[in-house]
Amino acid sequence: MQNPVLVEVTRGQMVESRHRGMAVVVDGDGAVVMSLGEVEAPVFPRSAVKSMQALPLVETGAVDRYGFGDRELALACSSHSGEPEHMRLAGDIVARAGLSEADFECGCHWSFQQQVLIDQAQAGGKPDQLGNNCSGKHAGFLCLSCHAGVDHHGYVEYDHFVQTSVRDVMAELTGTALGHDNCGTDGCSIPTYAAPLKSIAHGFARMASGTGLGPERARAAQRLMAACMAEPWYVAGTRRACTELMQIAPGRIFAKTGAEGVFCATIPEKGYGIALKCEDGATRGAEAMIGAVLAKLFDDDQELSARLGDWSQKSMKNWNGIEVGVIRPAGALA
Amino acid sequence: MQNPVLVEVTRGQMVESRHRGMAVVVDGDGAVVMSLGEVEAPVFPRSAVKSMQALPLVETGAVDRYGFGDRELALACSSHSGEPEHMRLAGDIVARAGLSEADFECGCHWSFQQQVLIDQAQAGGKPDQLGNNCSGKHAGFLCLSCHAGVDHHGYVEYDHFVQTSVRDVMAELTGTALGHDNCGTDGCSIPTYAAPLKSIAHGFARMASGTGLGPERARAAQRLMAACMAEPWYVAGTRRACTELMQIAPGRIFAKTGAEGVFCATIPEKGYGIALKCEDGATRGAEAMIGAVLAKLFDDDQELSARLGDWSQKSMKNWNGIEVGVIRPAGALA
Numbered sequence: 212m213q214n215p216v217l218v219e220v221t222r223g224q225m226v227e228s229r230h231r232g233m234a235v236v237v238d239g240d241g242a243v244v245m246s247l248g249e250v251e252a253p254v255f256p257r258s259a260v261k262s263m264q265a266l267p268l269v270e271t272g273a274v275d276r277y278g279f280g281d282r283e284l285a286l287a288c289s290s291h292s293g294e295p296e297h298m299r300l301a302g303d304i305v306a307r308a309g310l311s312e313a314d315f316e317c318g319c320h321w322s323f324q325q326q327v328l329i330d331q332a333q334a335g336g337k338p339d340q341l342g343n344n345c346s347g348k349h350a351g352f353l354c355l356s357c358h359a360g361v362d363h364h365g366y367v368e369y370d371h372f373v374q375t376s377v378r379d380v381m382a383e384l385t386g387t388a389l390g391h392d393n394c395g396t397d398g399c400s401i402p403t404y405a406a407p408l409k410s411i412a413h414g415f416a417r418m419a420s421g422t423g424l425g426p427e428r429a430r431a432a433q434r435l436m437a438a439c440m441a442e443p444w445y446v447a448g449t450r451r452a453c454t455e456l457m458q459i460a461p462g463r464i465f466a467k468t469g470a471e472g473v474f475c476a477t478i479p480e481k482g483y484g485i486a487l488k489c490e491d492g493a494t495r496g497a498e499a500m501i502g503a504v505l506a507k508l509f510d511d512d513q514e515l516s517a518r519l520g521d522w523s524q525k526s527m528k529n530w531n532g533i534e535v536g537v538i539r540p541a542g543a544l545a
Numbered sequence: 546m547q548n549p550v551l552v553e554v555t556r557g558q559m560v561e562s563r564h565r566g567m568a569v570v571v572d573g574d575g576a577v578v579m580s581l582g583e584v585e586a587p588v589f590p591r592s593a594v595k596s597m598q599a600l601p602l603v604e605t606g607a608v609d610r611y612g613f614g615d616r617e618l619a620l621a622c623s624s625h626s627g628e629p630e631h632m633r634l635a636g637d638i639v640a641r642a643g644l645s646e647a648d649f650e651c652g653c654h655w656s657f658q659q660q661v662l663i664d665q666a667q668a669g670g671k672p673d674q675l676g677n678n679c680s681g682k683h684a685g686f687l688c689l690s691c692h693a694g695v696d697h698h699g700y701v702e703y704d705h706f707v708q709t710s711v712r713d714v715m716a717e718l719t720g721t722a723l724g725h726d727n728c729g730t731d732g733c734s735i736p737t738y739a740a741p742l743k744s745i746a747h748g749f750a751r752m753a754s755g756t757g758l759g760p761e762r763a764r765a766a767q768r769l770m771a772a773c774m775a776e777p778w779y780v781a782g783t784r785r786a787c788t789e790l791m792q793i794a795p796g797r798i799f800a801k802t803g804a805e806g807v808f809c810a811t812i813p814e815k816g817y818g819i820a821l822k823c824e825d826g827a828t829r830g831a832e833a834m835i836g837a838v839l840a841k842l843f844d845d846d847q848e849l850s851a852r853l854g855d856w857s858q859k860s861m862k863n864w865n866g867i868e869v870g871v872i873r874p875a876g877a878l879a
Contacts, residue, residue, distance in 0.1 A: 213547060220805070220826060222589055222730070222739075223727075223728055223729030223730065223739075224729075225587065225589070225727065225729065225739050227588075227589050227729070227739075227805050227826070228824065228825055228826030229824050229825060230825050231565070231825075253559065254561075255556055255559070316865070317864065317865075318863065318864025318865040318866075319864060320864050321659065321663065325655065325662075328662070328663070328666075329655065329662070329666050332662075332663050332667045333666050333667070333669070335667070343864060393559065394557055395556035395557030395558075395559065395869060395870065396556070396863060396867055396869045397863070398863045398864060398869070399863070399864060400864070400865045400867060403556070405556075405557075405559050405561075471554070471561050471562050472562065489825075490562065490563050490825075491562055491563060491564050491565075491823075491824075491827055491830065492554060492561070492827075493825055493826075496825065529652065529730060529731070529733070529734060530651065530652025530653060530654050530677060530732060530733065530734070531650070531651075531652040531734045532652075533730055533734060535731070535732070
C-alpha cells in the first residue's frame, strides 16, 4: 500500500511539490471513522503524545502538590516556541520543586520560530534549557521525580522511574508493547516509541472518551486536555498551528504536533482520536492535513468546518510579498 | 508511475520518514544514462538553473566590460548564505555599473543559515537586498541591463529585456517552450518556468559537453561552470551542499541546488547533465539524492565514489549531541 498524496504545494498554475501521508480517526472502541494510507505502520509520535506523557504527573498528585493550574499543565504538554513567558513559566515550575535550569537534561537550542530567535539574539540573549521547546515537559518530569522521592538525575534515561512511568501509561493507552525494539531517542533525549498510527489514535480516543480507562486516568486525561484547550498559547505559541487550531474552536479541539510531520488531536464531544503523519516529515504537510481532517470531521457544523478548511490552506508569499502559490489539501482531503 | 523512495530518515533501528524523488542523467545527445521516477514531468528548476540564467551576461560581453572574475561569475550563479563577503561582493558588482542596493528588486530576508542570521542579529544588523540569497544573480541581471543600455527598472518582469533574454536561452538549452502557461513567480520575483526534468538535465548536458551549442554559448557555459568550480564558496557558502560537493572533486563536479528539493549538476569530463527533484520539496532529501547519484556516476573512481557516498549520509544529532538517526540514500540509490 502506498501513502496517498494528501497535500500539494502550487506555484503559478502548477503543482510544484507533493506531500503523502497517513491519517486515521477512531472512536473510543477503536472503530475506524476515517482511514487514509498505511495506518497500521509504526510511527514515532514524538512530541504529539506529550499529553500522554504528562498523565503520571497528574495521577500521582504531583500537580496538586506543586500547585499547577491550567497554564502549567498546558506547558507540560507543550512544544513551545521559547517565547519569554514560556521560559519564565518553565523555570517557575521547577522552582516549586526546589530545582533550576541546571537540572534539566533536554539540552539547548535557539527557538524554531525565527522572530523569537531574532528578538533573543538582538537582545544579547542566548539559548538555555528553559528555551528548549520541550522544557515544559521536562519541568513536569522533574516535578514527577521529586514528588515520588526519586533522585531526578538521569530522568531522561530508559530505566529511570520517570521513563518507566511514561512507558507504562503509553503502552496501556495505545495497547502496544513498548520496549527497546521500537525505541528511539527523541530530540530532547528521552525515549520515544514507535507504535502503529491507528493505535496512537486509539490512545487519544480513549483519552477523549474515557472508554476503557479507570476513573482516575480518565479524569487525568480530561484535566490535561481541558487545560491545553483553555490555555492554547502555552501549548505552542504565537502564530503556531496547535495554538491556532485550539483557538478556532475553544474547548472542541485538542491538537498537538510532533516532529517529523506528526499531528494528533481529539474531538472531545465526539470521543474521537486522530493521528496522522506526513510521510516525508514535513511540518507544512502535517498542518494542512490536520486542518483538512478536522474540517471533514466537523461536517455537522458548516461554519466551523469552513473555518478549519480555510486554515488548512496557506498562501505562500515571496520576499516582495507577492503570492507565488499555496499549500493546500489534495486528493482525499481536497 | 510513482516516484520511488530514494532517501530514508532513521531513528533508532527504524525508518521514521521517507523522501520520494525523480532523478535523471543524460549526455549531450540526450541519451539517458540513469532514470528514476517521473522524469518527463514538468518541474520548476528554481535556482538550480542560475548558471543558465547567467549566460546572457557572459554572451553579451557585460562580464568583460565590468571586469568580472571567477568570484563574480560564481556569485552570479549562486544561492548564497548572505555571509558578509557574499553581501560585499554583490554590492561591489553593481557598483561597477553605477548602481547600489536600492536598485535590486529581489526583496530582503534573513539568511537561511541560522549561524549567519544569529551573527547578523547579534551585531545589530538587519537584512537588506544584498543579503538575499539571489543577490548575485540579480547583480548580474542589473549589469546585463546596464550593459545593453536598457532601463533596469522592472528587470524582474516577464517582458523586460533581462527576462526575455533569460527565457530565450533557457528555452533553447532545454528544448522546451517557455511562456505564461508554465510560468510561476520565484522567491526573488523573477519568472521561473517548469520544464520536464529530463529536458533540464539535457540543458545541463549541453552546457557540459557543448553538444548542439554554438561556439560562443559553449564557451560561455564552460566559463561559468569553471568559475563556480574554482570558487565554490561563492556559489553557496560555509558548510553548504553545493560548495562541499564542488570542493570534494575540484573541477570535476558542478552542482547547484534550487528551492523545493531540486538539484542539478554536471560532470564535465563525462559530458553528463543531472537533474533531480525531491517530490515533497525537502532540501535534506535532494542533498542525499545528489550525493548518491554522483557516487554512482563515478563508479570508475572508487575513492571519489566513496567520498561522495559518505557525504550523502548525514548523521542526525539531538540537542545533547546524541546521534538519534541518519539521513541516507535508499531504494535504487542505496
